[in-house]
Amino acid sequence: MDAAEFRRRGKEMVDYVADYLENIEQRPVYPDLEPGYLRSLIPTEAPLEPESYEEIMHDVERVIMPGVTHWHSPNFFAYFPAASSYPAMVADMLCGAIGCIGFSWAASPACTELETVMLDWLGKMLHLPESFIVGTQGHGGGVIQGTASEATLMALLAARCKTVRRVLATDSKKSESEILSKLVAYTSDQAHSSVERAALIGAVMMRKVPTDEHYAVREEMLRKMLEEDKAAGLIPFYVKNNTKHIYPQYLTVYVATSSSFSGNKENMWMHIDAAYAGSAFICPEFRPLLDGIEYADSFNFNPHKFLLVNFDCSAMWVKKRADIIGAFKMEPLYLKHENQESGRHWQIPLGRRFRSLKLWFVFRMYGLKGLQAHIRKQVALAKEFESLVRADKRFEICAEVVLGLVCFRLKGSNELNQNLLKKITKSRELHLVPCQLSGRFVLRFAICARSTESRHIQQAWRHITQLAFELLQEQPH
Numbered sequence: 001m002d003a004a005e006f007r008r009r010g011k012e013m014v015d016y017v018a019d020y021l022e023n024i025e026q027r028p029v030y031p032d033l034e035p036g037y038l039r040s041l042i043p044t045e046a047p048l049e050p051e052s053y054e055e056i057m058h059d060v061e062r063v064i065m066p067g068v069t070h071w072h073s074p075n076f077f078a079y080f081p082a083a084s085s086y087p088a089m090v091a092d093m094l095c096g097a098i099g100c101i102g103f104s105w106a107a108s109p110a111c112t113e114l115e116t117v118m119l120d121w122l123g124k125m126l127h128l129p130e131s132f133i134v135g136t137q138g139h140g141g142g143v144i145q146g147t148a149s150e151a152t153l154m155a156l157l158a159a160r161c162k163t164v165r166r167v168l169a170t171d172s173k174k175s176e177s178e179i180l181s182k183l184v185a186y187t188s189d190q191a192h193s194s195v196e197r198a199a200l201i202g203a204v205m206m207r208k209v210p211t212d213e214h215y216a217v218r219e220e221m222l223r224k225m226l227e228e229d230k231a232a233g234l235i236p237f238y239v240k241n242n243t244k245h246i247y248p249q250y251l252t253v254y255v256a257t258s259s260s261f262s263g264n265k266e267n268m269w270m271h272i273d274a275a276y277a278g279s280a281f282i283c284p285e286f287r288p289l290l291d292g293i294e295y296a297d298s299f300n301f302n303p304h305k306f307l308l309v310n311f312d313c314s315a316m317w318v319k320k321r322a323d324i325i326g327a328f329k330m331e332p333l334y335l336k337h338e339n340q341e342s343g344r345h346w347q348i349p350l351g352r353r354f355r356s357l358k359l360w361f362v363f364r365m366y367g368l369k370g371l372q373a374h375i376r377k378q379v380a381l382a383k384e385f386e387s388l389v390r391a392d393k394r395f396e397i398c399a400e401v402v403l404g405l406v407c408f409r410l411k412g413s414n415e416l417n418q419n420l421l422k423k424i425t426k427s428r429e430l431h432l433v434p435c436q437l438s439g440r441f442v443l444r445f446a447i448c449a450r451s452t453e454s455r456h457i458q459q460a461w462r463h464i465t466q467l468a469f470e471l472l473q474e475q476p477h
Contacts, residue, residue: 001053009053016057017089021072021451028428029075031067038067069431074452077460078433080276081378081404081448085308091361092310095354102352115144115356122303122315122359125282125368129294132317142317143346144355148275149194150348151300151316156185156198156238158324159269159297163237166267180204184229185238188217192275195240205234215399215437226266240271272296278315279306280379280403283372289402297323306404308366308374308450309358316346378404378447381457385445388461394468398437404447407437410468414441416475423467430460 001009041063071082102111119142120135131138145151160183167179180203187195189208199206209217209225226236272293278301280286293299300316303309318324325345366374382404389395389408398407409417417434418441424430435442445460 005053021084024070024073025075025451027065027068027070027073029070029073030425030428030431031069032428033067038063072449072451073431074449074456075429075460076431076448077445078431078448080446081305082311083304083306083308084310084450085362085366087361087365088308088310088358091357095357098354100354102354103350108354111352111354111356114354114360115352116141118356118359118363119143119315119317121363123317126278126290127281127287128299128317129319131294131319132299138319139321140317140319141321142315144352144359145300145314145316145347146312147194147314148273148300148302149192149197151298151314152194152240152271152273153198153201154316154324154347155240155269155271155298155300155318156202156204158318158326159185159238159271160202160204161326162269162323163235163267167235179235182233182235183237184234185240186222186225186236187240188215190215191240192273204238236266236268238269238271240273269297270295272299274299274301275314276302276305277403279303279371280375282307282368283375286375286403303359303362306375306378307362307371309362313355313358318346321346374450378452381447381452381454382406382445384454385447385457385461388457392465394465394472398440398442406445407435407442408445409440409442410471416471417441417443420464420468420471423471424464427463427467429463 042059070076072084098108100108100111102108102115105112116134120133123133123142129138130136132140132142134141145154160180163183164176164179167174168176184205184207185199186207186209189210191208196206207225207229209222211217222239229236274281274290277286277289278299281290281301296319298316298318300314302314304311304313363371382401386397386401386406386408389397389406394410395408396411398409401407410420421432421434421443424432432443432445435444
């Protein structure tokens with residue numbers, strides 16, 4: 001493919017993508033396939049001779065599209081939003097074309113510097129404390145990670161390194177392995193599995209703190225566990241607030257909001273994960289949910305969930321960048337450069353994509369007001385669905401509706417709700433996933449697609465209630 005053909009095919013692909021997104025509602029949102037479907041549709045080996053572009057695009061529809069779960073369909077209400085916008089897609093095209101591997105400032109100055117500035121822009125949109133903003137007198141800063149899971153792991157490993165060095169400085173007789181064996185981290189019993197994976201990778205103990213009736217951790221419970229563990233000779237070093245999208249609460253009222261408890265006072269690293277919810281904090285009415293961020297050592301959320309920035313783009317800030325750089329800094333001669341605070345010291349991979357272009361394009365083409373309008377619209381749609389559920393006495397709401405997620409169920413047994421979800425999935429008209437709250441099987445209805453409108457909410461509810469009616473008719477009286 002030469003430049004001339006690239007121009008032609010590129011324009012064709014833009015048309016294909018635009019048609020796909022404009023007509024995505026007409027495709028079944030969930031595939032009707034069995035695992036292994038694809039292998040029989042393509043050859044067992046790569047072709048010896050080149051094939052035509054037309055053949056490849058024909059196979060996109062024949063092979064790929066039947067196996068796609070259409071995350072950007074207005075009938076997709078599962079998991080969480082996978083943010084998407086045309087400005088972000090255009091920026092991703094440019095990122096791919098530039099193709100820099102931004103592991104240092106010298107490897108691509110624009111890649112390094114735009115990322116730093118965009119994280120400052122975003123931090124100011126969130127009204128983060130100045131200590132997290134590079135362009136102030138603070139000692140912190142922001143970086144783009146691939147996912148919130150990576151940010152959680154980086155924070156835990158940086159906390160582990162900082163704690164080991166602190167203990168060694170006060171007790172040189174202890175070995176590093178002895179200290180590591182006594183480290184213990186804490187998170188909510190509602191925490192996402194990525195938190196436990198971080199502890200497994202970091203080879204540290206992780207304790208789950210029981211939550212209250214609102215699925216929130218209370219300070220007194222955490223403090224009790226800390227005192228017990230310290231009395232047993234353990235070393236508490238890391239506490240993570242979880243606000244992940246999979247669970248009913250987007251932002252748990254956590255110890256980070258209490259002035260009487262500070263990670264610094266306990267020599268613990270406090271990490272706050274607002275993976276989905278963080279985008280909403282650009283709206284003044286939701287910003288109070290982040291009160292207490294000043295006590296955190298690190299904070300992250302995913303613009304690729306709710307802020308119209310295509311995956312992957314997870315924003316992470318640290319209060320003291322020296323803590324994270326000091327944990328991961330490696331300086332082989334071939335990577336040395338005067339500017340040594342580039343993102344490679346803040347992440348697991350060496351290479352970095354030019355992901356900040358997506359933020360730059362989206363922020364400029366939507367503006368803060370446009371982004372706020374998008375978030376408010378999706379929250380309003382969730383409230384609309386909540387009102388429909390509450391108006392039907394057969395159903396119940398299972399957790400407070402804070403942003404764009406509604407947790408609901410049919411009144412009755414777990415088996416009844418499992419069967420309802422099976423019917424919904426089998427219909428392929430909607431896609432939902434469940435969660436478990438206090439032993440109950442609960443359906444999650446998340447507002448996900450940028451194109452979702454009120455009519456989709458109304459259609460979804462009619463479909464759910466029709467399937468529920470059929471299911472209840474089948475039940476023995």
